[in-house]
Amino acid sequence: MKxxxxxxxxxxxxxxxxxxxxxxxxxxxxxxxxxxxxDFAQMSNLSKSLRQKxxxxxxxxxxxxxxxxxxxxxxxxxxxxxxxDGNCIETVLMRYHHGNTVCISxxxxxxxxxxxxxxxxxxxxxxxxxxxxxxxxxxSQLDSGMPISNIVLMGIGEPTDNLDNVLRFLDLVNSPxxxxxxxxxxxxxxxxxxPGIERLAELGLQLTLSVSLHAPDSPTRSRIMPVxxxxxxxxxxxxxxxxxxxxxxxxxxxxxxxxxxxxSDEQADLLARKLRGMPAHVNxxxxxxxxxxxxxxxxxxxxxxxxxxxxxVTATVRRSLGGDIDxxxxxxxxxxxxxxxxxxxxxxxxxx
Ligand code: SAH
Numbered sequence: 001m002k003x004x005x006x007x008x009x010x011x012x013x014x015x016x017x018x019x020x021x022x023x024x025x026x027x028x029x030x031x032x033x034x035x036x037x038x039d040f041a042q043m044s045n046l047s048k049s050l051r052q053k054x055x056x057x058x059x060x061x062x063x064x065x066x067x068x069x070x071x072x073x074x075x076x077x078x079x080x081x082x083x084x085d086g087n088c089i090e091t092v093l094m095r096y097h098h099g100n101t102v103c104i105s106x107x108x109x110x111x112x113x114x115x116x117x118x119x120x121x122x123x124x125x126x127x128x129x130x131x132x133x134x135x136x137x138x139x140s141q142l143d144s145g146m147p148i149s150n151i152v153l154m155g156i157g158e159p160t161d162n163l164d165n166v167l168r169f170l171d172l173v174n175s176p177x178x179x180x181x182x183x184x185x186x187x188x189x190x191x192x193x194x195p196g197i198e199r200l201a202e203l204g205l206q207l208t209l210s211v212s213l214h215a216p217d218s219p220t221r222s223r224i225m226p227v228x229x230x231x232x233x234x235x236x237x238x239x240x241x242x243x244x245x246x247x248x249x250x251x252x253x254x255x256x257x258x259x260x261x262x263x264s265d266e267q268a269d270l271l272a273r274k275l276r277g278m279p280a281h282v283n284x285x286x287x288x289x290x291x292x293x294x295x296x297x298x299x300x301x302x303x304x305x306x307x308x309x310x311x312x313v314t315a316t317v318r319r320s321l322g323g324d325i326d327x328x329x330x331x332x333x334x335x336x337x338x339x340x341x342x343x344x345x346x347x348x349x350x351x352x
Contacts, residue, residue, distance in 0.1 A: 001057065001058060001059040002057060002058050002059065003058075003059055003061060003129055003131050004029075004033065004054075004058035004059065004060060004131075005033050005060060005061055005130075005131035005134060005135070005172075006129050006130040006131040006165075006168065006172075008168070008171055008172065008175070009026060009027065009030050009175060009177055009178075012026040012029060012030055013026035013027075016029070019053065021050065025046065025050065027177055028043070028045055028046060029043065029046070029054070030177050030178065031177055031178075033060065034134075034138070034172075034175075034177065034178035034179060036138050036139065036142045037060075038060050038062040039060070040052075040054045040055040040058075040060070041055070061083075061084065061129070061131045061132060061135055062135065062139070063081035063082060063083055063084075063089075063132070063135050063136070063139060064081065064082045065079060065080075065081065065082075065139075065143065066080045066081060066082040066088055066336065067079070067080040067336065068080070068143075069322075069325040070325070071321065071322040071323070071324050071325045072324060073321075073322070073323060073324055074094075074095065074321050074322065075095045076092060076093065076094050076095070076321045076322030076325065077092070077093040077140070077144050077146075078090065078091070078092050078093075078322060078325050079091045079092075079093070079136075079139075079140055079143070080333060080336055081135075081136065081139075083108075083132060087108045087125055087126070088108075088333050088336055088337075089105040089108055089128065089132070089136070089155070089156055089333065090105055090155055090156055090333050091103065091104050091105065091136040091140050091155060092155065092322065093140050093144055093146060093148070094321050094322070095146070096150075098149075098150070099147075099148075099149030099150055099185075100146045100147060100148050100149060100150070101148070101149070101150040101151070101152060102136065102137055102140055102141075102148050102150070102151055102152070103151075103152045103154050103155050104133055104136040104137060104151060104152070104153060104155050105128065105133075105136065105155035105156035105157050106127075106128055106133060106153055106155070106156070106157035106158070106159045106161075106162050106165075106166055107124055107125075107126070107127050107128055107156060107157025107158065107161065107162055108124070108125035108126050108127075108128065108156070108157070109122055109123055109124040109125045109126075109156065109157070110123075110124055110156060110157050110158055110161075111123055111124035111158070111161065112158045112161070112191050112225070112226065112227055113225075113226040113227075114191060114212075114214075114224065114225050114226075114227075115223075115224045115225070115293060115295065116224060116256060116258065116287060116290060116293050116295045117290065117293075118288075118290045118293075118334045119155075119156040119157070119333070119334075121334060122334075122337065124157075124161075127157075127161075127162040127165055128157070128162065128165065129165060130165050130166075130168040130169040130172055133165070133166070133169040133173075134169055134172050134173055134178075134179075136155075137151060137173060137179060137181075138179070148179075148181070149181070149185055150181075150185045150186070150187075151173065151181060151185065151186045151187070152186070152187040152188075152189065152210075153166065153186070153187065153188045153189055154187070154189040154210065156333060158190065158191055158193065159188050159189065159190060159196070160190045160193040160195075160196025160197070160199075160200075161193065161196075163196055163199060166188070167203075170183070170186065170205070170207070173186075174186075182206075183205055183206040183207045184206050184207070184208075186207045186208070187207060187208040187209075187210050187252070188200070188207055188208070188209060188210065189210035189211075189212060189254065190209070190210070190211060190212065191212045191225060191227050192211055192212065192213070192225070192227050192228070192231055192233075192236045193227065193230075193231065194231040194235050194236060194239045197209070197211075197236075197239045197240070197243055198239060198242070198243075200243070201239075201242060201243040201246040201247060202246070204246065204247050205247075206247075206249065207249075208249065208250075208251075208252060209243060209249065209251050209252070210251070210252045210253075210254055210283075211236070211240060211251055211252070211253050211254065212225075212254040212256075213233075213236075213253045213254060213255055213271075214254070214255055214256050214258075214262060215233070215261075215262045215267065216233065216267055216270040216271035216274050217233065217267065217270060218232045218233050218234070220261060220262055220267070221233050223261070224258070224261065224262070224295070233274075237274050237275075240278065240280075241277065241278055244278045244279070250278075250279045250280060250281060251278070251280055251281070252280070252281045252282075252283055253275075253280055253281065253282045253283065254283050254285060255271075255282055255283065255284050255285065256285040256286075256287045256288075257284055257285065257286060257287055257297065257298035257300065257301045257304065258287050258295045258296070258297070258298055259287075259295070259296040259297060259298045259299065260298075261295065261298075262298075263298040263300040263301075263304055264300075265303070265304075265307050267304075268304050268307035268308050268311075269307065269311070271308065271313070272307075272308055272311035272312070272313045273311075275313055280313065280314070281314050281315075281316070282308055282313055282314065282315040282316075283315075283316055283317075283318050284301055284304060284305055284315055284316065284317045284318065285317075285318045286298075286301060286317070286318070286320060288320075301317055302317075305317060
């Protein structure tokens with residue numbers, strides 16, 4: 001069975017025309033799908049026979065809420081979804097003054113290996129389909145009743161490691177017949193995969209590129225991010241400069257502050273030098289303490305920010321949301337996996 005929600009409207013139109021249907025039927029089906037309908041039987045403006053034909057050929061994805069946490073502090077909602085094959089992924093819904101923002105996952109797990117990140121501890125299991133990315137937006141909006149105006153691809157996974165599906169997802173979520181979320185309301189975050197950045201530059205999409213930099217010098221960056229061994233920080237800065245020249249879009253640099261690793265004044269000075277000639281925004285992130293990691297949060301966040309600003313670099317400190325609900329970076333999935341493993345160990349020992 002084909003995954004109907006991963007199809008663009010024009011592909012769906014071709015399919016229906018091939019089935020001998022009028023082209024406008026595709027728009028009707030597409031509108032139902034993007035409104036969150038999960039059963040062809042509910043598509044009441046289609047004939048019964050067409051609904052049956054569709055149900056024989058196509059599958060409609062619909063994740064189940066495996067767990068939901070709501071922050072008492074700021075209303076952040078975190079979903080753990082169970083996909084059809086039993087895998088789980090996370091989505092976080094945050095309330096900001098400028099609108100509600102959803103942070104979605106692009107893969108089940110991640111193979112990039114950043115040393116401070118919980119999402120990558122158990123490696124990558126598989127890529128998400130475009131429909132599974134769309135579903136995170138669709139169903140967190142439907143379940144929470146919070147209209148979503150912004151999307152960040154900053155959940156579990158590396159978007160450039162699943163770029164074809166990510167681009168197709170962007171087409172879906174951007175379409176006027178669907179959720180109609182503008183590219184300028186979407187951010188894509190990468191750990192620095194240079195060919196991915198280049199492909200995005202070629203496409204010239206109006207989304208915001210976020211680069212997880214975390215260190216301005218190669219020795220430090222290699223220590224915390226294995227991707228730096230494939231594309232080192234000099235190549236990465238070159239790609240960023242080209243990206244800016246090509247798209248005219250300001251890049252946002254993520255920088256998680258780690259105690260004694262990347263938080264010195266010298267590193268702030270070097271970072272400012274590397275960014276010269278390109279309007280950039282540095283987002284300083286207080287490191288989330290991940291149990292599996294030896295790294296600790298820096299105590300120099302404010303000093304580092306001041307130092308960057310003294311060089312004329314715009315730097316903000318990311319406000320931490322959902323502090324009471326494991327709301328970041330694969331922590332909920334990690335915990336659910338551990339609980340599941342613990343349960344099966346226990347079940348195993350009871351059997352023994
Ligand atoms: N793979 C993409 C997107 C997912 S990670 C990327 O690397 O950009 C989203 C952001 O969270 C990245 O900037 C990542 O480096 C950061 N991050 C991961 N673990 C973190 C932690 N323990 N504390 C703070 N930020 C973290």
